[in-house]
Amino acid sequence: MRDAVRKIHLLALLQLTFLAACGGSGGGSLSTGGTGGTGGSGQTIASAAPNVVTMTVDAGPAGLGANTTFNIPYISVTICVPGSTTNCQTIDHIEVDTGSYGLRVISSVLNPAIFSGLPQEATSANVPIVECTQFGDGFSWGSMRLADISISGEKAASVPMQVMGDPNYPTIPTPCSNTGPEEDTVAQFGANGILGVGPFVQDCGPPCTSSTQYGLYYACPTGGGACSPTFVLLSQEAANPVATFTTDNNGVIMELPSVPDAGAITAKGALVFGIGTEGNNALGSATVLTTDTSGEISVTYNNVSYPTSFIDSGSNLNFIDPGSVTVCGTSPNQLLCPSSEISTSATAVGLNGTQSTVKFNIGDSTTLFNNNPSFTAFNNVAAPSSDPLKKTFDFGLPFFYGHNVFTAIEGMNTAGGMGPYFAY
Amino acid sequence: MKHSSRTGKVLGVALATVVAGSVLPAFAGLGGDAASVDVDVAKMKGQARATPVAGYTMSEITLPSGTVVHEFVSSEGKVFAVSWKGMAVPDLSQTLGTYFAEYKAAAAATPHASHHNLTVQQPDLVVRTGGHMRNWYGQAYVLSLLPPNFSPDDIK
Numbered sequence: 231m232r233d234a235v236r237k238i239h240l241l242a243l244l245q246l247t248f249l250a251a252c253g254g255s256g257g258g259s260l261s262t263g264g265t266g267g268t269g270g271s272g273q274t275i276a277s278a279a280p281n282v283v284t285m286t287v288d289a290g291p292a293g294l295g296a297n298t299t300f301n302i303p304y305i306s307v308t309i310c311v312p313g314s315t316t317n318c319q320t321i322d323h324i325e326v327d328t329g330s331y332g333l334r335v336i337s338s339v340l341n342p343a344i345f346s347g348l349p350q351e352a353t354s355a356n357v358p359i360v361e362c363t364q365f366g367d368g369f370s371w372g373s374m375r376l377a378d379i380s381i382s383g384e385k386a387a388s389v390p391m392q393v394m395g396d397p398n399y400p401t402i403p404t405p406c407s408n409t410g411p412e413e414d415t416v417a418q419f420g421a422n423g424i425l426g427v428g429p430f431v432q433d434c435g436p437p438c439t440s441s442t443q444y445g446l447y448y449a450c451p452t453g454g455g456a457c458s459p460t461f462v463l464l465s466q467e468a469a470n471p472v473a474t475f476t477t478d479n480n481g482v483i484m485e486l487p488s489v490p491d492a493g494a495i496t497a498k499g500a501l502v503f504g505i506g507t508e509g510n511n512a513l514g515s516a517t518v519l520t521t522d523t524s525g526e527i528s529v530t531y532n533n534v535s536y537p538t539s540f541i542d543s544g545s546n547l548n549f550i551d552p553g554s555v556t557v558c559g560t561s562p563n564q565l566l567c568p569s570s571e572i573s574t575s576a577t578a579v580g581l582n583g584t585q586s587t588v589k590f591n592i593g594d595s596t597t598l599f600n601n602n603p604s605f606t607a608f609n610n611v612a613a614p615s616s617d618p619l620k621k622t623f624d625f626g627l628p629f630f631y632g633h634n635v636f637t638a639i640e641g642m643n644t645a646g647g648m649g650p651y652f653a654y
Numbered sequence: 655m656k657h658s659s660r661t662g663k664v665l666g667v668a669l670a671t672v673v674a675g676s677v678l679p680a681f682a683g684l685g686g687d688a689a690s691v692d693v694d695v696a697k698m699k700g701q702a703r704a705t706p707v708a709g710y711t712m713s714e715i716t717l718p719s720g721t722v723v724h725e726f727v728s729s730e731g732k733v734f735a736v737s738w739k740g741m742a743v744p745d746l747s748q749t750l751g752t753y754f755a756e757y758k759a760a761a762a763a764t765p766h767a768s769h770h771n772l773t774v775q776q777p778d779l780v781v782r783t784g785g786h787m788r789n790w791y792g793q794a795y796v797l798s799l800l801p802p803n804f805s806p807d808d809i810k
Contacts (some may be wrong), residue, residue, distance in 0.1 A: 290767055299767040329770050329786035364743045366784045366792075367772035368761060408747040408754075410783070411761040413769070420767025426787065433787055437741070443719040444742040524741075524789045540786050546768035549784060560775040562764040564782070616771060616784035618724065618737030618793040618809050624770065624784070 280383025
């Protein structure tokens with residue numbers, strides 16, 4: 231194994247550019263011939279309705295240059311100054327992420343009237359609250375503000391959201407900048423913002439109401455004084471706005487169509503609000519997999535159990551234990567590149583003991599990307615998991631094509647029981 | 655969180671000395687010397703225990719946030735690999751040491767929209783991160799410092 235890994239490193243050194251972005255020389259022909267998509271038979275994608283917003287996988291917002299995106303689902307979100315019906319802005323290319331919580335928007339995309347109108351959250355000493363959001367590839371730094379959030383016909387009043395890269399707070403505390411690279415511009419982030427609709431309400435939850443050890447929330451004096459770590463109220467934490475909708479507030483369904491094995495230029499589906507609350511969002515025969523307090527389930531793959539696994543629309547690849555499959559590629563992702571496409575399966579097991587086996591394919595990711603550089607939707611691309619403990623199987627966006635994936639929010643009742651759970 | 659050796663070569667467990675002194679070496683974390691592990695424990699206010707394995711020692715540092723950091727020290731006394739997993743990302747300038755700047759610069763050079771994973775692959779440095787909100791993880795290693803019989807796959 232060591233020799234194989236070292237060989238991969240040597241190979242990577244010879245690759246001077248990011249394979250997925252450069253396109254150009256094709257790496258041989260792809261052996262396809264498998265069935266398109268994963269599952270998908272009988273899938274219904276909701277048509278336009280007040281609880282439905284179009285969700286599209288495409289190359290991302292303008293201004294990304296060579297770093298266009300793939301396997302990232304986007305929607306449009308409207309924010310208003312609380313109580314206003316006129317000081318509003320609709321923002322496109324908001325990334326939909328079941329692996330995080332709350333709405334966060336890049337400050338530079340906000341128009342000045344709404345930016346200045348969004349009230350800032352403050353501590354009990356009336357010091358503005360600024361968040362250091364930790365992601366898996368860097369951090370975002372920006373003020374916590376309140377906004378009325380509308381998506382299609384759904385509305386949430388006065389919800390805490392983050393303005394990423396707020397120029398009013400230019401000095402990032404060292405403990406925050408020490409967590410990685412900053413991602414506060416559209417070019418750095420690959421989206422105009424992100425909507426976290428995972429199975430919890432807040433991004434931190436109770437821990438950040440009594441401890442500053444997590445490094446998420448800071449009190450930053452207006453006018454530029456030094457920021458200091460702070461507790462916040464649960465109601466002040468960045469929050470999944472779906473839980474605050476007046477109706478259809480117990481979860482979401484991500485509905486993306488199947489795509490061919492070779493991929494597709496784009497994929498257009500729907501983000502549906504509510505589970506079993508309308509005629510278009512019934513749980514049906516979907517298998518309910520309850521999660522633990524981290525939002526995790528167990529997955530068995532190749533006879534190995536991965537107890538800290540999750541289902542994440544914000545992961546653009548399936549991140550799995552590569553086993554004997556060839557690893558190739560370099561920054562920003564290593565990739566799996568089998569010489570011929572592999573058809574395999576994994577069994578997801580909920581905390582409730584129910585299980586569901588998922589078939590999926592692993593193609594040669596670099597060849598898939600190189601064959602069609604303009605494609606953005608792939609159901610068969612995977613990469614090695616970064617979990618050092620080798621306990622994680624991350625069902626990323628490739629899993630979502632052809633499945634309607636339900637995410638029920640903690641403490642919310644549904645026909646399938648109480649959240650938190652995933653179902654598909 | 656409990657971790658058992660996958661190789662079964664654990665020879666024993668010893669408590670590491672926590673250095674809370676005022677004079678700390680400049681170099682700590684990845685690429686630092688063995689004493690830098692104690693520096694990391696002190697600076698990150700963690701609790702540590704060291705597990706000698708054939709050819710290297712793994713120190714496990716539990717941070718106040720609950721996040722667990724592992725630092726791997728070779729018999730030559732160099733930190734050649736680190737890993738972490740938990741609710742909060744640890745201070746990576748501490749755990750990656752002098753390699754932190756290289757990691758940040760390389761990551762910034764290849765921005766991407768998937769915020770649950772990243773690989774930075776440099777001539778001598780590999781950093782791989784990922785996870786989801788409420789449970790983040792990562793690992794990093796220096797190729798030229800890996801002990802002869804150590805594969806990156808042995809990181810845990």
